[in-house]
Amino acid sequence: xxxxxxxxxxxxxxxxxxxxxxxxxxxxxxxxxxxxxxxxxxxxxxxxxxxxxxxxxxxxxxxxxxxxxxxxxxxxxxxxxxxxxxxxxxxxxxxxxxxxxxxxxxxxxxxxxxxxxxxxxxxxxxxxxxxxxxxxxxxxxxxxxxxxxxxxxxxxxxxxxxxxxxxxxxxxxxxxxxxxxxxxxxxxxxxxxxxxxxxxxxxxxxxxxxxxxxxxxxxxxxxxxxxxxxxxxxxxxxxxxxxxxxxxxxxxxxxxxxxxxxxxxxxxxxxxxxxxxxxxxxxxxxxxxxxxxxxxxxxxxxxxxxxxxxxxxxxxxxxxxxxxxxxxxxxxxxxxxxxxxxxxxxxxxxxxxxxxxxxxxxxxxxxxxxxxxxxxxxxxxxxxxxxxxxxxxxxxxxxxxxxxxxxxxxxxxxxxxxxxxxxxxxxxxxxxxxxxxxxxxxxxxxxxxxxxxxxxxxxxxxxxxxxxxxxxxxxxxxxxxxxxxxxxxxxxxxxxxxxxxxxxxxxxxxxxxxxxxxxxxxxxxxxxxxxxxxxxxxxxxxxxxxxxxxxxxxxxxxxxxxxxxxxxxxxxxxxxxxxxxxxxxxxxxxxxxxxxxxxxxxxxxxxxxxxxxxxxxxxxxxxxxxxxxxxxxxxxxxxxxxxxxxxxxxxxxxxxxxxxxxxxxxxxx
Amino acid sequence: xxxxxxxxxxxxxxxxxxxxxxxxxxxxxxxxxxxxxxxxxxxxxxxxxxxxxxxxxxxxxxxxxxxxxxxxxxxxxxxxxxxxxxxxxxxxxxxxxxxxxxxxxxxxxxxxxxxxxxxxxxxxxxxxxxxxxxxxxxxxxxxxxxxxxxxxxxxxxxxxxxxxxxxxxxxxxxxxxxxxxxxxxxxxxxxxxxxxxxxxxxxxxxxxxxxxxxx
Ligand SMILES: Nc1nc2c(ncn2[C@@H]2O[C@H](COP(=O)(O)OP(=O)(O)OP(=O)(O)O)[C@@H](O)[C@H]2O)c(=O)[nH]1
Ligand SMILES: [Mg+2]
Numbered sequence: 027x028x029x030x031x032x033x034x035x036x037x038x039x040x041x042x043x044x045x046x047x048x049x050x051x052x053x054x055x056x057x058x059x060x061x062x063x064x065x066x067x068x069x070x071x072x073x074x075x076x077x078x079x080x081x082x083x084x085x086x087x088x089x090x091x092x093x094x095x096x097x098x099x100x101x102x103x104x105x106x107x108x109x110x111x112x113x114x115x116x117x118x119x120x121x122x123x124x125x126x127x128x129x130x131x132x133x134x135x136x137x138x139x140x141x142x143x144x145x146x147x148x149x150x151x152x153x154x155x156x157x158x159x160x161x162x163x164x165x166x167x168x169x170x171x172x173x174x175x176x177x178x179x180x181x182x183x184x185x186x187x188x189x190x191x192x193x194x195x196x197x198x199x200x201x202x203x204x205x206x207x208x209x210x211x212x213x214x215x216x217x218x219x220x221x222x223x224x225x226x227x228x229x230x231x232x233x234x235x236x237x238x239x240x241x242x243x244x245x246x247x248x249x250x251x252x253x254x255x256x257x258x259x260x261x262x263x264x265x266x267x268x269x270x271x272x273x274x275x276x277x278x279x280x281x282x283x284x285x286x287x288x289x290x291x292x293x294x295x296x297x298x299x300x301x302x303x304x305x306x307x308x309x310x311x312x313x314x315x316x317x318x319x320x321x322x323x324x325x326x327x328x329x330x331x332x333x334x335x336x337x338x339x340x341x342x343x344x345x346x347x348x349x350x351x352x353x354x355x356x357x358x359x360x361x362x363x364x365x366x367x368x369x370x371x372x373x374x375x376x377x378x379x380x381x382x383x384x385x386x387x388x389x390x391x392x393x394x395x396x397x398x399x400x401x402x403x404x405x406x407x408x409x410x411x412x413x414x415x416x417x418x419x420x421x422x423x424x425x426x427x428x429x430x431x432x433x434x435x436x437x438x439x440x441x442x443x444x445x446x447x448x449x450x451x452x453x454x455x456x457x458x459x460x461x462x463x464x465x466x467x468x469x470x471x472x473x474x475x476x477x478x479x480x481x482x483x484x485x486x487x488x489x490x491x492x493x494x495x496x497x498x499x500x501x502x503x504x505x506x507x508x509x510x511x512x513x514x515x516x517x518x519x520x521x522x523x524x525x526x527x528x529x530x531x532x533x534x535x536x537x538x539x540x541x542x543x544x545x546x547x548x549x550x551x552x553x554x555x556x557x558x559x560x561x562x563x564x565x566x567x568x569x570x571x572x573x574x575x576x577x578x579x580x581x582x583x584x585x586x587x588x589x590x591x592x593x594x595x596x597x598x599x600x601x602x603x604x605x606x607x608x609x610x611x612x613x614x615x616x617x618x619x620x621x622x623x624x625x626x627x628x629x630x631x632x633x634x635x636x637x638x639x640x641x642x643x644x645x646x647x648x649x650x651x652x653x654x655x656x657x658x659x660x661x662x663x664x665x666x667x668x669x670x671x672x673x674x675x676x677x678x679x680x681x682x683x684x685x686x687x688x689x690x691x692x693x694x695x
Numbered sequence: 696x697x698x699x700x701x702x703x704x705x706x707x708x709x710x711x712x713x714x715x716x717x718x719x720x721x722x723x724x725x726x727x728x729x730x731x732x733x734x735x736x737x738x739x740x741x742x743x744x745x746x747x748x749x750x751x752x753x754x755x756x757x758x759x760x761x762x763x764x765x766x767x768x769x770x771x772x773x774x775x776x777x778x779x780x781x782x783x784x785x786x787x788x789x790x791x792x793x794x795x796x797x798x799x800x801x802x803x804x805x806x807x808x809x810x811x812x813x814x815x816x817x818x819x820x821x822x823x824x825x826x827x828x829x830x831x832x833x834x835x836x837x838x839x840x841x842x843x844x845x846x847x848x849x850x851x852x853x854x855x856x857x858x859x860x861x862x863x864x865x866x867x868x869x870x871x872x873x874x875x876x877x878x879x880x881x882x883x884x885x886x887x888x889x890x891x892x893x894x895x896x897x898x899x900x901x902x903x904x905x906x907x908x909x910x
Contacts, residue, residue, distance in 0.1 A: 239888070244745065251742055258736040285771060288740035292774040341741045341760070402734055411737055411765070415715050418766050419792070 042369045050360035053351060053372040061356045065189065141229050141294070152222065160207050164219065167198055168226050175227065179234045184241055188352035191227075195355050198223050220355075225295040228353055232294045235353060237345040246344040250379060254339040257378070259396045259403050264386045267329035268317045271407045276316055277414075283309035284338040291341045296354035299346055300364045307367035310334055332374045337407060347372060703747050703754035706886040707867055709860070710775055712800050713785035714793040715764035718819040721850035722785065723761045726860050731851050738763040740771045748861060750868045757864065776807035780876070780884030781815065781863040786834075788818045788847060789826040794834065801841060809883065811876040813866040817859050818847040 044052035044060035056064035153161055171194045178187055202208045202216045211219070228235065237243045262269040270276050286306035290299045310330045314322040340346070350368065351359070359365050377385070383393030395401040711719045720742065724732045727744040742761045747754055760779070762772035776782070782804050786793040797816070804814055816838045818829065831847060838845030844862060848855035870876035871885065878887050 233886075248744070255736060255742075281767065284739060285768070288768070288771045291741070292771065338739055339742065341743055399734065408736065414767065415765050 042366065042373065044360075051365045051369040053359070053369050054376040055348060055351045055372060060360045061192075061351070062360070065192075068185070141232075145226055145229060149222070149226070153219070163205070163207055164223065167201065168223060168230075171198070171223075171227050172230050175231055176234075179231070179238075180240075184235075184238055184352065187235065191353050192356055194227070195220070195224055221297055224355055225297060228296055229294045236294075236349045237342060241348075243345045243348055244342075246348075247342045250344055250375070251339060251341070254336055254343075254378060256397055256399075257336055257381070258408065259401075260333075260336055260386065261407060262333055264388070265329040265333050266387065267326065267333055269313060269330055269333055270317055271410065273317075276313055277410055279309060279313045279316060280334060280337070283307075283313060283334045287334060287338045287340050290346050296350045297358065299350050300354055300358065300368060303350075303371050304364055304367050306334065307331065307370065328370060328373060328377075331370055332377055335371070335374050335378060343375060347375060703756040704888055705753060705755045705868075705871075706888065707755055707757050707780045707864055708778055708884040709757055709759040709781040709783060709863065710779040711759065711761045711783045711785060712772070712804065713764055713817075714787070714790075714796050714800075717764065717785045717787040717790075717793050718850045719764065719783075719785050720761050722783070722817065722819060722848070722856055722859075723759055725850045725853055725856045726759070729853070731853070737765070740768050741775055746860075748864055750861070750864050753868065755864055755868070757860065759860075773803070773807060776804065778882035778884045779808050779812055780867045781813045782808060783815050783817055783859060783863065784843070785817045785819050786829070787820050788829050788834075789820055789823050791828040794818075794829045797837065801843075811870050812884065813863050813870070814841075814843045815859055815863045816843045816845040817855075818845070819850055821847040821854060822849040822851050 042051050044050045044063050045058040046052075046060070046063040048060055048063055050060035050062070052058045052060045052063070057067070059067060149161075149165075153164070174194070175187060175190060178190060182190070199220055202211075202220055208216060208219075237247070262271055269280065283306050286302055286309055289305075290302040293299055293302060307327075310327065311322050314326055314330055318326075335343075351372075359368055383390045386393065388396075392401075396403075711723060713719055715737065720735045720738050721732055723742070723744050724730060724735070727746050738761060740763055744759050744761065745756060746759075747756045749755065760775045762768075762775060784797060784800050784804065786797055788794075801814070804812070816834065818831070818834050834847075835845055837843075844866065846855045846859050846862075848859055850856060867876065867885065871878065876883055876885060878885055
């Protein structure tokens with residue numbers, strides 16, 4: 027099997043030569059001939075064939091050639107831009123029949139040549155320093171050739187166009203070498219000018235000469251593209267070539283070769299395309315040198331090139347090869363590096379087209395399995411490709427991560443700063459609060475008369491304080507302390523309690539007469555005092571107190587009604603319990619009430635006035651108690667105070683209410 | 696009157712762009728062959744496909760260039776943007792990164808094509824609803840902001856594939872009718888191949904002149 031495989035892959039220098047033995051390179055597209063021998067062979071064949079068998083019937087050919095003559099004339103007139111219009115109208119008047127083939131012949135020159143400006147720039151850049159006549163002659167020849175080919179484009183088959191092109195290349199070549207205009211130029215410049223002549227014409231007519239719609243070139247492109255796609259599983263071992271697919275450097279070089287080959291479809295002039303092939307093949311040689319670490323023989327070159335062609339799957343491969351074969355100057359394809367590599371490429375393509383199980387050293391079954399996709403392999407090459415893209419994405423993600431990390435760091439920093447700010451603010455507030463306490467201490471009270479002082483403390487701390495103080499006097503002192511202290515902030519309660527203990531109850535409540543009327547009188551007196559004498563200080567004290575109060579008391583108050591301990595001190599808690607709570611927990615309320623009674627019984631004498639205060643608060647509280655629980659106590663406390671301040675004149679009137687409440691309370695009792 | 700390969704009056708050139716593995720080749724294959732290519736090799740450089748469609752009674756040949764998504768081939772693929780009448784920009788709805796890269800694809804397209812190029816955004820693999828990573832609304836908003844046509848398609852089931860290609864052609868044809876797309880401009884991505892003599896105005900005139908002389 028291996029033996030049969032050899033001839034298909036290994037080719038000698040001789041195998042690339044023209045079948046005719048003329049010594050030039052031949053290609054598959056020329057049936058193994060060089061272009062000259064191929065054309066000669068074709069010419070002979072054509073002469074042997076009867077003319078009618080040709081693609082175009084005689085009848086259509088004659089008018090076409092006559093028409094061609096006219097078009098040439100017309101074009102010259104258009105160039106001169108004189109009398110053109112007159113001629114057109116004259117001719118139109120005599121019009122009779124229309125030839126339906128004609129419209130296709132017209133070529134929109136602007137669309138044909140999108141590169142006109144580029145070409146002119148290049149021309150001026152290269153030959154701008156030449157004498158005027160020479161430049162004019164060059165452009166004249168270019169235009170003549172372009173126009174000539176243009177006229178023939180839709181008339182003649184592509185092979186004949188190719189012949190015309192070659193004829194013109196030769197014509198210009200002889201002109202350059204014989205015309206006195208060119209005699210001062212060096213041979214290199216002459217060759218350069220000829221190349222540019224070819225390039226200029228071909229780029230101008232590219233869209234008509236490349237993959238012409240009159241041929242099936244496009245179908246061939248699609249079929250080889252599909253074939254190569256089906257052959258993705260072929261690896262270097264199958265081709266018996268020494269490219270190591272896993273080496274990074276080799277892979278990079280192979281990619282360079284692939285990219286060079288892909289570039290062939292992006293350029294337009296045949297010589298440029300050929301240059302891409304040469305570049306690609308040079309890279310292939312480099313790959314082989316890298317893999318073997320030595321000189322590369324022609325035998326090893328072709329498999330490597332096949333590998334590259336298979337991996338590249340160049341777009342419009344056939345069209346490109348055919349275009350170069352047809353329109354590249356013959357001499358360039360028949361000799362030299364360009365010719366050699368191009369012939370190799372043609373060999374590679376025809377190998378791919380005719381490839382069988384045998385040529386890959388595989389069994390029929392295996393080959394079929396691969397081709398039909400029943401067996402799929404992940405070739406080293408494919409995974410390398412993916413890995414490569416993976417690496418690329420990895421880098422992309424790394425940069426993204428880096429950016430994220432930076433962002434994270436800044437966020438952290440800002441967070442820390444914010445934390446510090448918060449701390450600072452906290453300290454600031456603390457010190458501010460402390461300083462406010464210092465500036466406006468509760469020592470306001472000592473400045474006042476005992477009675478106002480008592481009144482002062484009462485509204486500001488609410489009935490709670492009074493209750494607390496009261497409770498502390500009661501037998502259940504320790505229990506009450508336990509419950510209530512958490513509700514009150516560290517600083518104020520002590521002071522308040524102190525003041526309450528010392529002044530309010532000792533002086534007023536406890537020593538004052540026990541009956542209600544007396545207390546009412548006292549209360550009214552107190553209230554009036556606040557109102558008129560010291561309102562400003564009162565409010566400031568209140569402001570100082572409120573924040574602390576808002577923070578601390580709430581939780582304990584809410585907890586109280588539900589806990590057995592809380593129930594014990596219900597005397598103090600009751601005013602702050604919102605109405606909703608008793609509604610939700612009627613049984614708790616019940617027990618509370620019972621407790622209430624017991625407390626009352628315990629402190630019979632003193633309690634009279636306490637309950638009164640209690641009720642006063644309860645009356646004030648009622649409108650607010652619907653509020654949600656956690657907010658309620660503080661709110662009540664505060665509004666209670668402010669309300670009381672504003673409602674002071676009405677308090678004496680409320681005394682009646684107290685009685686009724688008292689009675690209702692006692693009734694319930 | 697004409698037959699075979701001449702049987703169309705326009706050639707529209709399309710390009711398909713987008714990240715690696717979003718399903719560009721599969722979309723093209725689905726459109727040209729009406730088949731799903733499950734294990735499609737990665738595209739190297741470019742591949743191409745053709746199909747003749749009909750828009751408003753006109754036969755149009757679409758010449759579609761499927762480019763490689765790999766960064767490595769960007770230099771090669773960029774040369775195919777020039778002269779594209781339509782650009783299909785594809786992302787994979789199951790991979791957000793392919794969506795995130797759209798802006799760079801869009802920049803390339805805007806820079807390398809002409810202003811009349813119709814850009815169509817395709818969210819591919821919409822059959823994989825469970826793995827969705829980009830919502831329809833988000834992409835639709837992106838498309839709207841950038842003046843793109845948008846559809847979610849599946850090369851696997853064939854959903855909306857045909858529509859995307861045809862809609863683009865319709866848009867291009869409309870531009871021609873409105874005169875927004877200048878057929879004579881270089882790199883317009885559209886070739887007019889008049890198959891009937893009366894169709895072209897300027898060309899027809901000149902053809903008439905030629906005929907007269909021939910008589
Ligand atoms: N489920 C599902 N899979 C899909 C769909 N389209 C493509 N795929 C899969 O996605 C993978 C990549 O698809 P390709 O068409 O090769 O992707 P691509 O965009 O051409 O990739 P490159 O050529 O590397 O740029 C293939 O394995 C497909 O089977 C689809 O609509 N649904
Ligand atoms: Mg692809």
